[in-house]
Structure formats: C-alpha cells, structure tokens
Amino acid sequence: MxxxxxxxGGVRVVSTAITIQRPQREVYAQWRNLSGLPRFLQHVKSVSEEGERSHWVVDAPGGAMEWDAEITADVPGQVIRWKSVGDATVVQRGEIxxxxxxxxxxxxxxxxxGYRPPGGRLGVGVAKVMGKxxxxxxxxxxxxFKQFMETGEIATTHGQTRGTAQQDEWQEEQTTADEPDAESRNGGGPS
Amino acid sequence: MKAVCFSGLRDITVETVPDPEIILPTDAIVRVSSTAICGSDLHLYNGYNPAMKKGDILGHEFMGEVVDIGSAVKKLRIGDRVVVPFNIACGACYFCERQQYSACELSNPNGVESAALLGYPAGGLFGYSHMYGGYAGGQAEYVRVPFADVGPLVVPRDVPDDLLLFLSDILPTGYMAAENCDLRPGATVAIWGAGPVGLMAALSAQLLGAEQVICIDEVPERLELASSRCAAHTINFAECDDVVERIKELTGGRGPDSVIDAVGLEAHGTGLMELYDRTKQALRLQTDRPNALREAIQACRPGGTVSIPGVYAGIIDKMPMGVAFGKGLTFKMGQTHTHKYMRTLLNHVLKGDIDPSFVISHRIGLDGAADAYQAFNDKHDGCTKVVMSPVPA
Incomplete structure (x- = not known):
C-alpha cells in the first residue's frame, strides 16, 4: 500500500509499488502514451501532449483543475520523470x-x-476528489492499470442492476474515467 | 425481473429490479434455473458484514442458461447450460495462472479498498458485499456473469439441476477441504460441522481414500444425514461431555489423521476491528462456535493435518498454538479455488460417484426467500439446504 x-517545504510524497505481469517495455509504452491515462486514472479527465509538455485536466467539484507538466527524464522501458510548470498546482513532481x-x-x-496539500476552497475540492x-x-x-494490462479490461459493477439503491462509499466512483467501460457496452439484456 | 435483496439486518425482500445487462465485453447473462442459499449467506443475513448495502442482490450458488454474451466472449455460447462458480476470477493474473482462483487479484473493482482493510486485495464474489466487488448475486431470475470464459462450466442438458447446482460452491468446497487433508488410503478424518459443506467433505474424503469419517454436530437431522448418506460415525456435541476424548476412543486412542473445521467463525468477510468487536459480542451469544477449531487441533494426531474450509474473517482468541506446535500439525485453509475442481467433480457426479442432492431439504420459488432465510438461520423445520427455482419447472 x-x-x-x-x-x-510543505511537500508530501506518496510512494507505492505494484507488480504487473507483462513485459517491461509494454508496461512502459502503455503508460508513456499520456493521452491514454484517463482510462486508468479515475479523476483525470484528459491529458494532451505537446512535445515535452503535457496539459492535465482533472475533475473537481465546482469545475475542472488544470495544470501543465514537463517531462524531465524519459528512458524507454525504465523511467519517466515529470514536474509541474507554474506555482498553483497541487501535483509537484512525479516518477514512475x-x-x-x-x-x-x-x-x-x-x-x-510529490504534492503540495492545498488550503482554502481549492483544498476542500481536492480533498473531495481524492476522497480516500x-x-x-x-x-x-x-x-x-494492472487490470487493463493483464486482462484487457477494468473490472466494474458500474451500471449493474440492484434493488432499492443507495449510493455509498463502497460503490465504485462514477467519474468520467469510467466512460470507456460504458462505451464498450453492447447493450441488450435478456428479453 | 425478481431478485432476492438484502434490505438490512435479517430483512430479506424480493423486489422487481431491472434485468441485468452486458456491461463489459467479456460478460454473459445467465437465466437462473436453480439457486441455493448458502450457510455463508446467513452471515450477511445476520449483519456481520458492514460492506453490505440495502438493495444488494444476494446469492452465489446458481446455475442456468446463457441468454446473452458480450462481444469478447469466445468459448461460451447462447443456449449453453452452465454452473457458475461462486468466486469471480479473471483467469489471467498470477494466481489464476496457478489455479489459485480464489486469490484472483484483478476481479474485484474494490480491490484496493479491500486491501486497505484486509491487507490483501480480496477476489470478487457474487452477491457478497462491496468488499468482494459488490457484484449482484444469483438469487434472481437473471444474473450478469463477468469473465464469462473463465468461470461458467458447461454441463449436459439431460442431468437434473439438483445433481449439478452444488458444483458452484459446497461440493468443491468440501472436496478441497478433503484434498487439503493429504489423505492416505485407510485414513481417519474427523469433521466438525455436518452442514452441507461438512457432508460434502465427508463424501469427498471417502472418495479420496479415507476409511473412517467422524462427523461432529448438534443438529439431529444433519447427524442423521452424515450417518445414513455419508457412512460416518457421528457425535452430538450437545450430548457429549468431551468430544476430543470420544474421538480418541473411536480411533484406538490415536486421534484422526486429519481434521476438518467446516464451521468457521460466524463473522464473515472483513478484517475491521469494529466488526471484530461485534463478532465477539455475537459469539458470546453463540458460545459453541469458536470451539470447533480448538477441538479439532486438540483431537488431531501428531503430525496430522488441520483443514479449514469454515470461514474465518478476523482474529481468534485462545488458539491452542502450543498444542499445534508440539504435535507438528500442518494447517491448510482458504476460500475454495472452485474453478479448479468443477470439471473433476462434474465427472464424479456423471459417473455416479457422488450425488450431492440429498442435502436439499426445501424447494421454493424466489417469493419464499424471506421465510426460507429465517428457517435456514433458525435451523427450523429440518432446514439443511434451500434451493430456489426462479422459473417454475
């Protein structure tokens, strides 16, 4: 975990690790395709790449948050490092x-x-986005990401039938990141 | 469609809900012909799982006919008659590749949340709370089956449901419990709990070479089934001063080669300390439950094996670890790798080696679910196993 x-300097650093049962180059290549990341990153709405720079849009209550990031190191198959551009961003730097x-x-x-926990109204929004x-x-x-790399899909119960429903913390979050799943529906339940 | 829903503590409702639909391309939709209530459903019924939410569709033992498949399903076809394993496995991860299907690390959409509580990502289960993925269960007219090419076993059309339904859970669970005993020909096995899993373990142990099987329970009709249908010696612990001594007497003073705890703890499905406290509270009301594992450890012969299909969820007190260490016991346990055993057991059923249908005591439609849960919970009316048929035959 x-x-x-x-x-x-008010920066917090989260670190974690996971093992993915696919070859190193394949895993790297999937991640390096930054515009494809919203499929895996639940709150990231879009990532667009222009050269070494990328523009990130993240869903947040009361509107989207946006920032630019810049790749500082890129060794194919081994490592990608980036840092944010400008001051107002939450996410400061990262390495995979x-x-x-x-x-x-x-x-x-x-x-x-590395991230800077924000204060004020923005902080509340971020706390909600990052709920857990x-x-x-x-x-x-x-x-x-691991589910997609190993099985080709991301397991979900989003949209399944249920009785008198009530949303709760155990329900999968319904974000735009789940939309690719919805797109792959071919509809048609039992008649 | 009609579905059996969890509506709170000991509150089961049969509701009309939307029919399930294909969500992912690897899904199938199964029209349920038979579905059973499992002993482990009673843990949910009794409110031991805080990750159950009102409106969740229950049920993990079911079979039926495939009525729809997603675009990526390759093996399964519409019209196939299938038995569906209670655990959901992706078929691709490290554990699935090694046939350790119940440890599948990719089938649970809430895997990370479950790991935050349990310390590992729990695999997905049908109808067994959001901790195990929140998948809608099979006590319904239709059910969505994820990873449809991995789980469902296609079965012949000319064999009655009663012979096949239990391939979904209790028969593989009993069989794996017996296999975990590492039985040698002529072995003696003692089994705590003569419920459906204990009875399936008794039959399986004999299939795997055991000659003497001893079943321990307190419910007369269950002991009667153990005796008449499984050729077991029986001990009614409510009428026996010292179960361990009685077992030793039956085994020439040696103790059984292997012991099976088919009781488990009442609490199922979380590692929350809060739940643990509730569990302890409940166990004070049901004082005999935690004794099974302790007795099993005490009864087993030195060098023997303790097999645990009964479900444990949290922390147990007063485990006789010194006895287990001193005797050099081997412990084997865990959620059943159902997929691994289904085909083998189907063949045994088709050859007539095993007929698990004798455990069925009640047959109803879905509408009778609430009463059936209560009867099964209270062990009223000789209730050993309830089978529901959503579609009248």
Whole structure:
C-alpha cells in the first residue's frame, strides 16, 4: 500500500509499488502514451501532449483543475520523470520506474508523487476528489492499470442492476474515467 | 425481473429490479434455473458484514442458461447450460495462472479498498458485499456473469439441476477441504460441522481414500444425514461431555489423521476491528462456535493435518498454538479455488460417484426467500439446504 510522508517545504510524497505481469517495455509504452491515462486514472479527465509538455485536466467539484507538466527524464522501458510548470498546482513532481521482476513475474512499477496539500476552497475540492486520500487513489489507479494490462479490461459493477439503491462509499466512483467501460457496452439484456 | 435483496439486518425482500445487462465485453447473462442459499449467506443475513448495502442482490450458488454474451466472449455460447462458480476470477493474473482462483487479484473493482482493510486485495464474489466487488448475486431470475470464459462450466442438458447446482460452491468446497487433508488410503478424518459443506467433505474424503469419517454436530437431522448418506460415525456435541476424548476412543486412542473445521467463525468477510468487536459480542451469544477449531487441533494426531474450509474473517482468541506446535500439525485453509475442481467433480457426479442432492431439504420459488432465510438461520423445520427455482419447472 502507498506510503505518504511529509517532506520539507510543505511537500508530501506518496510512494507505492505494484507488480504487473507483462513485459517491461509494454508496461512502459502503455503508460508513456499520456493521452491514454484517463482510462486508468479515475479523476483525470484528459491529458494532451505537446512535445515535452503535457496539459492535465482533472475533475473537481465546482469545475475542472488544470495544470501543465514537463517531462524531465524519459528512458524507454525504465523511467519517466515529470514536474509541474507554474506555482498553483497541487501535483509537484512525479516518477514512475519500471524494473524487471524476478521469477517471471513481469514488471515492478514504482511510483513516487510529490504534492503540495492545498488550503482554502481549492483544498476542500481536492480533498473531495481524492476522497480516500492520495495514497489510496494512486493505488486504485495502479490497480486499474494492472487490470487493463493483464486482462484487457477494468473490472466494474458500474451500471449493474440492484434493488432499492443507495449510493455509498463502497460503490465504485462514477467519474468520467469510467466512460470507456460504458462505451464498450453492447447493450441488450435478456428479453 | 425478481431478485432476492438484502434490505438490512435479517430483512430479506424480493423486489422487481431491472434485468441485468452486458456491461463489459467479456460478460454473459445467465437465466437462473436453480439457486441455493448458502450457510455463508446467513452471515450477511445476520449483519456481520458492514460492506453490505440495502438493495444488494444476494446469492452465489446458481446455475442456468446463457441468454446473452458480450462481444469478447469466445468459448461460451447462447443456449449453453452452465454452473457458475461462486468466486469471480479473471483467469489471467498470477494466481489464476496457478489455479489459485480464489486469490484472483484483478476481479474485484474494490480491490484496493479491500486491501486497505484486509491487507490483501480480496477476489470478487457474487452477491457478497462491496468488499468482494459488490457484484449482484444469483438469487434472481437473471444474473450478469463477468469473465464469462473463465468461470461458467458447461454441463449436459439431460442431468437434473439438483445433481449439478452444488458444483458452484459446497461440493468443491468440501472436496478441497478433503484434498487439503493429504489423505492416505485407510485414513481417519474427523469433521466438525455436518452442514452441507461438512457432508460434502465427508463424501469427498471417502472418495479420496479415507476409511473412517467422524462427523461432529448438534443438529439431529444433519447427524442423521452424515450417518445414513455419508457412512460416518457421528457425535452430538450437545450430548457429549468431551468430544476430543470420544474421538480418541473411536480411533484406538490415536486421534484422526486429519481434521476438518467446516464451521468457521460466524463473522464473515472483513478484517475491521469494529466488526471484530461485534463478532465477539455475537459469539458470546453463540458460545459453541469458536470451539470447533480448538477441538479439532486438540483431537488431531501428531503430525496430522488441520483443514479449514469454515470461514474465518478476523482474529481468534485462545488458539491452542502450543498444542499445534508440539504435535507438528500442518494447517491448510482458504476460500475454495472452485474453478479448479468443477470439471473433476462434474465427472464424479456423471459417473455416479457422488450425488450431492440429498442435502436439499426445501424447494421454493424466489417469493419464499424471506421465510426460507429465517428457517435456514433458525435451523427450523429440518432446514439443511434451500434451493430456489426462479422459473417454475
């Protein structure tokens, strides 16, 4: 599970790891396609790439949050590092590292994200977005990534039938990130 | 369609809900022909699982006919008659590749939340709370079956449901419990709990070479089934001063080679300390339950094996670890790798080696679910196993 520690200068750092049973280059390549990341990252609405820069749009209550990021290191199959551009952003920097897993277990993925917990109205919004805390959110996103890499789909119960429903914390979050699942519906229940 | 829904503590309702639809391309929709209430459903009924929500559709033992498939389903076809395993497995992850299907790490959409509570990501289960994925269950007219090429076992059309339904859970669960005993020909096995799983374990143990089976319970009709249908010696613990001594007497003073705890703890499905406290509270009201594992450890011969199909969810007190260590016991346990055993057991059923249908005591339609849960919970009316048929035959 993710580890969340306070660093100097008001920055916190979350680190976590997951093993994905696919070759290192394949896992790297899927992640490096930044515009495809919203499929896995529940609250990320879109990522657009222009050269070394990327523009991130994240769903938040009361409107989207946006920022630019810049890739600072990119070693194919091994590591991607980035940092945010400008001051107002929550996510400051990040690193995703890919290493060979022993015993044919595929690829070990190590993620580190430095973030600045915001205060004020924005902070409340971010806290809502990251409901369970950034550590659990990153773990959830990586679990979704692993599901897609290993099975070709992201398991979901979103949209299933139920009795007198009530939404709750155990229900999967209904975000735009789930839309690709919805698109793959071919409809037609039993007649 | 009609579906059996959890509506709160000991509150079961049969509701009309929308029919399930294909959500992912690897899904199938099954029209249910038979579905059973499992002993573990009673843990939900009794409110031991805080991740149950009102409106959740119950049920994880079911079979029926495939009426729709997603675009990526390759093996299963519309019209196939299938038995569906109670656990949902992706078929691709490290554990599925090794046939450890119940440890599937990718089938539970809430895997990370469950890991935050349990320490590991629990696999998905039908109708067994949001901790295990929140998948709608099979006590309904129709059910959505994810990973349709991985779980459902296609079965012949000319064999009655009663012979096949229990391939979904209790028969593989009893069989794996017996296999975990590492039985040698002529072995003696003692089984705590003569409910459906204990009885399936008794039959399976004999199939795997055991010669003497001892069943321990307090419900007369269950002991009668153990004796008449499973050729077991029986001990009614309510009428026996010292179960461990009685077992030793029956085994020439040696103790059984293997012991099976088919009782488990009443609490099922979480590791929350809050739940643990509630569990302890409840266990004070049902004082005999936690004794099964302790007795089993005490009865087993040195060097023997303790097999645990009964469900444990949290922490147990007063485990006789010194006895277990001193005797050098081997412990094997866990949720059933159902998929691994279904085909083998289907063949045994078709050859007539095992007929699990004798455990059925009640047959009803879905409308009778609330009363049936209560009767099964209270062990009233000789209730050992309830089978519901959504569609009248």
């Amino acid at each position: 993710a580890h969340d520690v306070q660093e100097s 590292r890919f290493t060979h897993a022993r015993q044919g277990r595929g690829t070990e993925v190590y993620v580190t994200v 805390g950034p550590g659990i959110q990153i773990d959830t996103d990586l679990h979704r």
